[in-house]
Amino acid sequence: MSRTSKTAPSPLDDRAREVVDRLHAQNRHQFARSIIPLVREMVKAKFGTGNWDSTQTDSGKEMLADKMVALDPEKAALCHLLCRSLRARTVVEIGTSFGVSTIYLAAAVRDVAGEDATTGPPGLVIGTEHEPGKVEIAERNLADAGVDDHAEILAGDLLETLPPRLAALADQDRPVDFVLMDIWIPMALPALELLIP
Ligand SMILES: C[S@@+](CC[C@H](N)C(=O)[O-])C[C@H]1O[C@@H](n2cnc3c(N)ncnc32)[C@H](O)[C@@H]1O
Incomplete structure (x- = not known):
């Protein structure tokens, strides 16, 4: 370390x-x-x-539109450690930006799934970002960090992109183990309402 x-x-x-x-x-x-x-x-x-x-x-x-507004290292590390402690394999991130927090989360689910590959699904973080330029940068950062196999970013307004993705998880009987809510304040409640079911 x-x-x-x-x-x-x-x-x-x-x-x-x-x-x-x-x-x-x-x-x-x-x-x-x-x-x-x-x-x-x-x-x-x-x-x-x-x-x-x-x-x-x-x-x-x-x-x-081009501002990162990323979690600082201590908060991002805390999210990583919480996912590790919870043995989280499926994570939803509400607000991805340049992918800083996504990297910490994707590394956590990769490590959890890697420690016991015989049970449960592979680790996956589902990110959400509506600025196309940020999506492109986040995807590049995830690849550079070596965790892109464990993250996907839903590009567009999460009110539209997230419901079908959550429905697909439900069809697979795959519960969401951890949610990082890091979004502009007016979006927080609508996003939470999507996730509650
Ligand atoms: C606080 S930043 C996320 C920072 C990120 N979690 C990190 O630590 O690097 C919030 C992001 O949510 C995005 N956003 C805001 N409203 C959105 C919406 N309706 N759908 C998808 N993304 C949205 C913004 O463009 C912004 O990049």
């Missing part, structure tokens, strides 16, 4: 860690450069719609 930050040891192998270390640094850099535009969009949203949520306004969506 080596350290991705001063406080959290990384649970990933060398290949995946190299990718996420680069992405975590990119995320920090992008966030630092985006604070002023983010605040500007929130103020515009407040004047235009009455609330601070800039994720649903046209200019806010445009500004966020």
Whole structure:
């Protein structure tokens, strides 16, 4: 194990860690450069719609279209360890972006399924992302990290892409073991309602 930050040891192998270390640094850099535009969009949203949520306004969506907004290393590592502890093989990720958290989750389900390949399905993370540019980047990052065999990304609005995929899992008697909910706030409840059944 080596350290991705001063406080959290990384649970990933060398290949995946190299990718996420680069992405975590990119995320920090992008966030630092985006604070002023983010605040500007929130103020515009407040004047235009009455609330601070800039994720649903046209200019806010445009500004966020290439932003990573990724989990930081400690939170992503916690998700990985929770999946390992739960022996999760089937994971749904609500909000994928550039695939940072997806890499941690896919490594976890790969390791769980690999430790006991005789029972249960192979490990799979089902990600969701509606920005086409982010889907492309996430797929590349998953391949670079060596976990693309254990992840698929549903491209498009998750309200449309997720129901048929969840129905297919149900047909296979394959329960969802873990959900990472990491989405713009107005989408969280609708996404949860899809998952509850
Ligand atoms: C907070 S980011 C996810 C970050 C990611 N979990 C990580 O740690 O790297 C939320 C993502 O959800 C995507 N998103 C927002 N609304 C969506 C929708 N209706 N369907 C699919 N993706 C959506 C956004 O484009 C954004 O990339």
